[in-house]
Amino acid sequence: MDTIFKRRSVRKYTDRPVTDEEIKQILKAGMAAPSAKNSMEWVFIVIRDKNIFEEFCKVHVNAFALKTAQAAVLVCADLSEEKDPGQGWWIQDCAAAMENMLLEATDLGLGTLWMGVYPKEDRIKCMKELCKLPEGIEPLGLMSIGEAGKAKEPIDRYMGDRVFADVYGKLWKD
Ligand SMILES: Cc1cc2nc3c(=O)[nH]c(=O)nc-3n(C[C@H](O)[C@H](O)[C@H](O)COP(=O)(O)O)c2cc1C
Numbered sequence: 001m002d003t004i005f006k007r008r009s010v011r012k013y014t015d016r017p018v019t020d021e022e023i024k025q026i027l028k029a030g031m032a033a034p035s036a037k038n039s040m041e042w043v044f045i046v047i048r049d050k051n052i053f054e055e056f057c058k059v060h061v062n063a064f065a066l067k068t069a070q071a072a073v074l075v076c077a078d079l080s081e082e083k084d085p086g087q088g089w090w091i092q093d094c095a096a097a098m099e100n101m102l103l104e105a106t107d108l109g110l111g112t113l114w115m116g117v118y119p120k121e122d123r124i125k126c127m128k129e130l131c132k133l134p135e136g137i138e139p140l141g142l143m144s145i146g147e148a149g150k151a152k153e154p155i156d157r158y159m160g161d162r163v164f165a166d167v168y169g170k171l172w173k174d
Contacts, residue, residue: 002154003103003106003107004103005154005155005156006106006154007102007103007106007112008111008152008153008154008155009112009113009114009152010065010111010112010113010144010146010148010149010152011064011065011113012065012068012148012149012150013065013068013069013070013111013144013145013146013147013148013149014068014146014147014148014149016070016146016147017070018070018071018110018145018146018147022105022108022110022145023046023071023073023145025104025108026073026101026104026105026108026110026145027044027046027073027101028104029100029101029103029104030042030044030073030075030097030098030100030101030104031097032100033093033096033097033099033100034093034096035089035092035093035096035097036083036084036087036089036092036093037083037084037089038083039081039082039083039084039089039090039093040081040093041077041078041079041081041082041083041090041093041094042075042076042077042078042090042093042094042097043076043077043078043137044073044074044075044076045073045074045076045131045133046071046072046073047071047072047073047074047131047142048070048071052130052131053066053067053069053072054066055126055130056123056126056127056130056142059122059123059126060115060120060122060123060126062115063115063142065113065115065144066115066142066144068146068149069113069144069145069146070145070146070147071144071145071146072142072143072144072145073101073142073143073145074117074127074131074139074141074142074143075094075097075098075101075139075140075141075142075143076094076133076137076138076139076140077090077091077093077094077137077138077140078136078137079136079137079138080136090138090140091118091140094140094141095140095141098114098140098141098143101143102114102143105143105145109147110145110146110147110148111145111146111147111148111149112143112144112145113143113144114141114142114143115141115142115143115144116141117139117140117141117142118138118139118140118141123139124138124139127139127142160172160173160174
């Protein structure tokens with residue numbers, strides 16, 4: 001699947017608007033992700049408010065992609081929807097949704113960036129305040145979206161020395 005290798009982090013975007021239809025398609029991909037016990041405890045906040053982008057940049061210096069982003073999606077979990085409460089599966093569930101969204105956006109010809117929110121306390125607090133998240137809604141990460149300002153090369157990071165056969169240390173292939 002070429003899209004996997006084409007997906008790269010994009011931190012500068014053009015002025016080309018991102019449509020609600022594109023965002024809906026990206027959200028559909030997110031909600032198609034696997035989740036533990038099919039919890040699907042995710043909640044998504046579509047953000048177009050530049051003030052929210054600016055305020056988050058004050059807390060997270062490596063969120064500067066938001067300066068040119070056309071939109072962003074905050075991927076959160078509604079902890080009340082967890083099928084196995086308190087185990088923390090939501091982190092993996094929301095990460096799977098996030099990755100699906102990055103890939104769908106890539107397939108649509110859009111650039112994205114995954115910005116980490118969880119587990120950094122200051123970023124969590126900031127996003128909770130800015131997006132008025134009620135108790136029990138936990139943010140995992142923020143995805144910026146836009147047309148890439150500059151094309152990036154597809155990536156192949158295969159590392160044969162990280163792959164073992166049956167037991168750790170026995171290389172799967174030389
Ligand atoms: C959990 C997670 C958090 C990340 N947070 C940030 C971030 O806050 N700011 C940023 O510029 N990049 C962030 N990245 C992007 C990584 O830096 C990037 O994926 C990595 O350098 C590999 O580059 P690539 O995405 O182009 O393959 C994050 C990626 C992940 C998976």
